[in-house]
Amino acid sequence: MARLLFFGRLMDAFGTSNETLALPANIADTSALRSWLDNDRQLGGILLEKTVRVAINDTIVSEPWPIADSDEIAFLPPVGGG
Numbered sequence: 121m122a123r124l125l126f127f128g129r130l131m132d133a134f135g136t137s138n139e140t141l142a143l144p145a146n147i148a149d150t151s152a153l154r155s156w157l158d159n160d161r162q163l164g165g166i167l168l169e170k171t172v173r174v175a176i177n178d179t180i181v182s183e184p185w186p187i188a189d190s191d192e193i194a195f196l197p198p199v200g201g202g
Contacts, residue, residue, distance in 0.1 A: 125194040149184035171198040
């Protein structure tokens with residue numbers, strides 16, 4: 121099962137910092153996962169924003185990137201600060 125991690129405002133949108141789930145058979149890459157999760161959870165496009173980055177197993181990846189049920193997938197919103 122894939123482990124999903126959510127940070128910053130994404131944690132607020134999901135109501136949790138992480139969850140574990142079996143990826144649907146038709147979800148093979150990060151772009152498909154973003155679309156499916158955003159639609160399934162009715163997030164209004166928050167995961168589809170280009171500023172949200174994805175890390176697979178602790179490595180930020182370019183999208184679309186292949187994913188598997190054994191992956192840790194982190195969604196990272198932009199970080200502000202000074």
